[in-house]
Every structure is written in C-alpha cells, then in structure tokens.
Amino acid sequence: MPQFRKVLSIQAGQPTSDGAGVKLTRVFGGPGIEAFDPFLMLDEFGSENPDEYIAGFPPHPHRGFETVTYMLEGRMRHEDHMGNVGLLQGGGVQWMTAARGVIHSEMPEQEEGAMRGFQLWLNLPAKSKMGDAGYDDIQPERIPRITTQNGVDVVVIAGQFDDGQTSQPGAVQRPDTEPQYFDFHMPAGSHISPRVADGHRVLLYVYEGEVEIAGQPQKLGTSRLARLSESGEIQLSTQTGARVLLIAGKPLGEPIVQYGPFVMNSREEIEQALRDFRDDKLTA
Numbered sequence: 436m437p438q439f440r441k442v443l444s445i446q447a448g449q450p451t452s453d454g455a456g457v458k459l460t461r462v463f464g465g466p467g468i469e470a471f472d473p474f475l476m477l478d479e480f481g482s483e484n485p486d487e488y489i490a491g492f493p494p495h496p497h498r499g500f501e502t503v504t505y506m507l508e509g510r511m512r513h514e515d516h517m518g519n520v521g522l523l524q525g526g527g528v529q530w531m532t533a534a535r536g537v538i539h540s541e542m543p544e545q546e547e548g549a550m551r552g553f554q555l556w557l558n559l560p561a562k563s564k565m566g567d568a569g570y571d572d573i574q575p576e577r578i579p580r581i582t583t584q585n586g587v588d589v590v591v592i593a594g595q596f597d598d599g600q601t602s603q604p605g606a607v608q609r610p611d612t613e614p615q616y617f618d619f620h621m622p623a624g625s626h627i628s629p630r631v632a633d634g635h636r637v638l639l640y641v642y643e644g645e646v647e648i649a650g651q652p653q654k655l656g657t658s659r660l661a662r663l664s665e666s667g668e669i670q671l672s673t674q675t676g677a678r679v680l681l682i683a684g685k686p687l688g689e690p691i692v693q694y695g696p697f698v699m700n701s702r703e704e705i706e707q708a709l710r711d712f713r714d715d716k717l718t719a
C-alpha cells in the first residue's frame with residue numbers, strides 16, 4: 436500500500452473584489468498564510484458580465500514576490516513601469532517578478548464575453564526580494580500540454596510534471612521555491628498520480644467537477660481547495676470529470692509580513708516600501 440499524503444484542510448473560496456471593483460473569489464490568502472508557504476494568495480476570476488470585470492486593475496504597486504496570472508478565457512492588457520506591454524490571452528500565462536518593485540496595470544481588453552482565470556502569488560526568498568524586477572509574457576504555444584497514459588490532459592505551466600510514465604518540463608522553472616503549477620483536465624473515470632518532492636507544499640484546487648483524493652474519505656468538490664501533508668504519494672480520480680489545479684513548492688520558512696501588495700520579512704521593510712512608494716522610489 437503506498438503511503439498517501441493526508442488532507443490537512445479543505446476550504447472554500449470567499450467572494451471579494453479588488454482593483455477598481457473586479458469581482459473575484461479569494462481561494463486563499465490573508466491571516467494564517469504561513470500554512471501555504473511559499474504561496475501567498477490565489478484568486479479566481481470568472482464572469483460573463485462585463486460590469487464585474489471591466490474596471491480592471493489600474494496602476495498599482497507590488498514588492499517582494501511574484502505574480503502568476505493564468506488566463507483560461509478573455510484578454511487582459513498588461514503595462515508596467517519598465518515599458519513592457521503584453522496581451523494576456525486564453526491559455527496564456529504572465530509571470531511577473533515584482534522583486535524590489537513593479538508598478539503596473541492589468542486591464543480587460545474586451546467589452547463583452549467571458550473573462551476567466553487565476554492569479555497566484557508566489558513568495559520570493561529574502562535574498563531576492565530587493566532584486567531586479569522581471570516579466571515574462573508566455574503565449575499559449577510556449578506552454579506544454581501533454582496527455583497522460585490515463586487520458587488526462589495536463590497543462591504544464593511550471594516545474595516538472597512526472598507521473599512515473601510521462602515526464603515533461605513546464606514553461607517556467609524557478610529556483611528556491613521550485614514551484615510546480617499544473618492544470619489537469621480529467622475526463623470522467625480518469626485518474627492521475629503526479630509526483631511532488633517530499634517536504635514541498637501541495638495545494639489542489641477543483642474549479643470544475645469533483646475529485647477523489649486517495650486516502651481521503653470525502654470528495655473534493657467544485658471551488659474547494661485542499662492542502663496536503665508534507666510527504667507521500669498523490670492520486671486523484673474522478674467519476675464526474677474535473678478540472679483541477681495542482682500548485683506545489685518548497686516552503687521558504689522565513690517570516691512573512693504583508694501589507695496589501697507588499698510582502699517582506701519585517702515590519703521595517705514594509706515601512707520602507709511604503710516610504711519608497713510615496714517618494715516614487717519603489718522601482719528605483
């Protein structure tokens with residue numbers, strides 16, 4: 436019998452709004468975030484009603500971490516202080532390393548139709564928080580999509596996907612936190628056994644259908660996030676069919692002090708970020 440990772444907690448996303456009034460679901464984030472280390476937040480946005488997304492995210496700052504935006508549907512225009520302009524489209528990913536500072540806007544480039552996707556915040560280690568900002572606009576063609584022997588389509592956004600039969604590096608590889616970010620499209624009756632290194636955090640988020648997690652009595656339903664224990668195997672199966680994000684990474688084990696879009700290791704560094712932002716030096 437394989438030793439499976441245990442489910443430590445299950446939670447439902449909370450409706451909220453951010454930016455200039457974009458309706459979204461905060462899957463996790465806020466107090467108690469240490470339990471999700473190295474991740475800081477996951478938002479899901481999804482609406483067919485332009486009133487709920489059209490205001491977008493006008494210029495705003497970030498410092499101390501990375502933002503990963505994965506679009507399922509819709510188009511979003513990114514502009515930042517470095518002069519980058521990008522169009523994020525369905526199936527694409529924007530990987531932005533805010534590090535010591537980015538000021539950017541994220542605005543819908545459509546007036547109707549569906550807008551759907553996710554934004555994940557990934558922490559940076561203390562040694563990289565004041566490093567250079569960076570940005571990668573990853574068009575859908577650059578993101579590997581494979582089908583496992585069990586018929587599950589896998590979008591391999593980051594890290595290495597490996598189920599013991601198929602192995603595929605993702606579009607992005609990052610040091611220190613070694614994130615894995617996969618989107619599983621599971622047909623009814625399929626299963627998948629993704630490998631994750633012992634000691635790494637594992638989060639599973641079901642955004643369509645429901646899955647069974649081996650070793651766990653209850654099913655994980657739509658819009659539910661499960662946090663798994665540190666070691667053991669993972670096996671997911673579904674009777675209904677499901678779409679599931681697997682997000683994993685190596686915890687940093689450093690203090691986390693967050694004030695809105697600034698995430699540092701101490702109160703003093705947050706005060707410095709606020710001063711730098713006020714004095715127009717955040718990105719200097």
Ligand code: FE
Pocket residue numbers: 492495497502539541
């Ligand atoms: Fe932002």
